[in-house]
Amino acid sequence: MIETSICQIVFYVFALLAILFAICVVGSRNPVNSAMNMALSFGCVAAILFGLGAQFLGIVQIIVYAGAILVLFLFVVMMLDLKDEERNTGSMRSAAVGTTIAAILAGLITSISLSLPGATEISCPMAAICDNIGELAPGAEATQATPTPGYGGSLPALSPAAAAKAVQPDISDAEAAKATSMQDIRLLGQTLYTQYNIAFVILGFALLSGTVGAVALARKIRKD
Amino acid sequence: MDAICNWWNDLMSNDIWFYLLTTAVKLVIMFALILAFVVLSVWIERRVAGWIQDRPGPNRAGLPLFLLQRFGSKEKQPLKDVLHFFGIPETSRIARLCTWLRLDREIPTFGLMQPCLDGGKLFLKQETTPSYVRKLYFIVAPMLVLGPPMVAAAVLPFASCVDTIYGSISMCVANLDIGPLWIFAISGLSVYGLTLAGWSSNSKYPFLGGLRATAQLISYEVAMGLSVIPLLMMFGTLNLQSIVQYQADNGWTLLPLWGEGLSLQRWVMMLPLGISFLIFVTCVFAEANRTPFDMAECETDLVGGYHTEYSSMKFASFFMGEYAAMVIGSAVVVTLFLGGWSIGFGADAALASYSQWLAVLCQTLMFIVKLLAFIFFFVWVRWTLPRFRWDQVMKLGWLVFLELTVANIFLTAAVLYFVK
Incomplete structure (x- = not known):
């Protein structure tokens, strides 16, 4: 019982914090403050995911959003040296x-x-x-x-068993029970590559086209 | 007495209290170990630098001999008098240990007290905060550099597990199923510290240093994450404790000499794993901001880089953060490629069947020995290779390592599929 109540408290605290930081992102005038608040908000979302047992998703949230994308935001904001915005x-x-x-x-x-x-x-x-x-x-x-x-x-x-049941409602209980021995990463991989395979591949192509576009923009144009 | 025993029994029989107490003890041990190694690696760095450059290095600061000298005269060797005072014969083991620690010389204990004196000096220095800095971020930045490596260490296993009557204790603080990812994610957050330090200093060179740090850390994080995928394909798990257990049973990643490690597949796998090792180690150097990748604090073109405006303990935090990143980086390389805590050649299982506590002790010592060896390697590289040029660093990251790691993943898949 203690575990569930701790889970609940942690969930509500982090959910509240995530919303608060998200409001600060919109509310603060200084762009760097906004970016840092956004990082904190991402951190809180990752904590909620951890609390729900989706450790892989939580850590990916930190690696991709807080660790890479937001740092690039910060990079650009600092490079442009944006002043506090007018209200x-x-x-x-x-x-x-x-x-x-x-x-x-x-x-x-x-x-x-x-x-x-x-x-x-x-x-x-x-x-x-x-x-x-x-x-x-x-x-x-x-x-x-x-x-x-x-x-x-x-x-x-x-x-994991409940998660397996959630993503594939038609699987039998025996299969879902087998899924308890699987890690959430394997479960996620299976879902992405079987049930949502086409959408996944299409997304991959969308990202690829973005990368190719970026390379084309960054390429030096020869003068001849 | 019985009451205390009963109370202790009750307490430890409760799962939650057992977990909390053992975790707290492991946390203290791990934290102390990492901090000790941060201090020790500073000393190793300076001694090895001296050795490589054919000079003594820091050798003046030993155990405070003036305390010993209270017992003896100043001119004579005080050690003899001290031993005499306590009634210890000069041929005894204690006397020989003291001689080995060079307590009888003028220059004692290999200068091992140097880091403590450095720390004291930095602590007592005047703290100057320039008037033009952005205060909040200026103060937060050093914490963001020192904190993440310490947190990242939580998933590193320093020994195998012990079965007690109350339950099994796994010798790592948090036995997560996402070990390497946790380390990449958390230690990747230290990039905020460097960037904010550069930006909040509000001056030209720190800012350039911060920008360089951001670009470099993000670039090499990509290659670093991709380079461990071949390993994960082989291990089939992301739990660091199971990864090391696998290596203890079936040969270290780079030394498959026992168990299943003698199979053809493992030996063919040495090719992609070797490539992974080279790329991963290079990326660890880049992530720790060490020469030849110390672009962010390259003093020839950026004064002091992102920490130019910092002084006293704030500077010391950056300094310690760099060494903490180095220690954690070495520990990750040791865990993933060099067998972590495993003693090797099946000795782990044999020891564990004799006494689990003895096995854990030996494994911790083994881990420390490997860690020290790799820290030595780190320092060796720093004082041997010259610094890269900035565009070379970027080219290496994006044009060589990224392609090589992706190709390596396909190579690993092919090996795992075709060679049985």
């Missing part, structure tokens, strides 16, 4: 654009969470995954978990 208030157009983008993002996140298995029966997708853990207990019959009304606020660590 710009009252532009209807920018407000409208911002609201539209935020609404699209919120819609995307909602649709993804609703597409998780069991999300429509129970009020929280994470709770659905918790119920799957109960189902996977050795010797337990594969009965439909009774949907608990309302989200009780329990967020246990995501076990």
Whole structure:
């Protein structure tokens, strides 16, 4: 019981901090302050992922976003030596654009969470995954978990078995139980290269075209 | 007494308390080990530098002999008088140990006290903060350089595990399933320290140093991450403790002489693994900002680089951060390529079957010996090779190492698939 309560406290503390730092990113005038707040926010998101048992995703969050992309942001901000921005208030157009983008993002996140298995029966997708853990207990019959009304606020660590069940709802319990011995990296790899293989390859090509474009821009143009 | 024993039993039988207490003890040991090695590597650096350049190096600061001299006269060798005072015969083991430590000479203990005196000097120096710096980041930057290497050390295993009556203790602080990635991610964060130090100093040369550090660290992180993939393909796990256990059972990565290491596949694998080793070690040099890659603090063109404006303990933090990065880098190379704590030739299993605690002790000593050897290598390279030019560093990172590591991954896959 102690473990779950610690998990909950850690989750809520880091979620709150992530939101606070994200607000600071938008709110602070100095671009370097913004960038550093963004780094802290990424760190908090990584901590949440760690708390959910997705260690690989958490560490990749730190390596890719905090360790590389944001450092490049900082690099550019410092190179351009941006001054504190003037407080710009009252532009209807920018407000409208911002609201539209935020609404699209919120819609995307909602649709993804609703597409998780069991999300429509129970009020929280994470709770659905918790119920799957109960189902996977050795010797337990594969009965439909009774949907608990309302989200009780329990967020246990995501076990690989439950995660396997979440990404591949059609696999049998035996296969999912076998997945408990798998690490989350293997699980992620399997999902990416089987279920989402085409999307993955397309994304790879998109990144490749970006790289080729960057090389073409950086190439010295011969004068002849 | 019984009450205390019972209380201790109850406490240790609780899983959570057992975990917390053992982790705290391991944390203290690991932290002390790393800090001691940071200090020791400064001394090794200066002594080896002296040796390579055919000069004595720091040899004046030994154990404070003036304390001993209180017992004896100043002209005569005080050691004899001290021994006489305590009634120890001159031919005894203690006397011979003292002679070996050169306590009877004018220049005692190989100058081993030098780092302590350096530290004291830096601690007592006047702290000057220029008026034109950006204060907050100026203060935070040294912490961001010193902190990450210490945190990264948490996943390094320094011995195998011990079974106690309360449960098994794995001899590394955090036995994560993402060992090498954790080290890359956390030690990669020290780039913030260098960049912010350069920027917040608000002056020309530190800024150039900070920019160089950013570009260099990001470039070499790519090659570093890609160069360990062949190893991970062979081990099939990212848990450092299991990686070292595999090496203890089946031959070190670069010395497959026992267990499954004698198979044809492992010997053919030596080719891609050798390439990986070369690239990884070079990247560790670049990540630790050491010569021949010390572009960020290259004094010939940047005064002192990113730490030009720093003084006293803030400068010392940068200094210690650099050496901590070097120690951690060496430890990672030792863990991934040179067998980590494993004694080798099946001695680990034999020792463990005799006594697990003895095995752990021997393995820790083995790890320390390997670490010292690799730190010596680090220093040797620094005082032998000249510094690269800036564009050469970038070219090496992006045009040579990146392509070579990607090709190496395909080569490894081919070897693993075709050679059985």
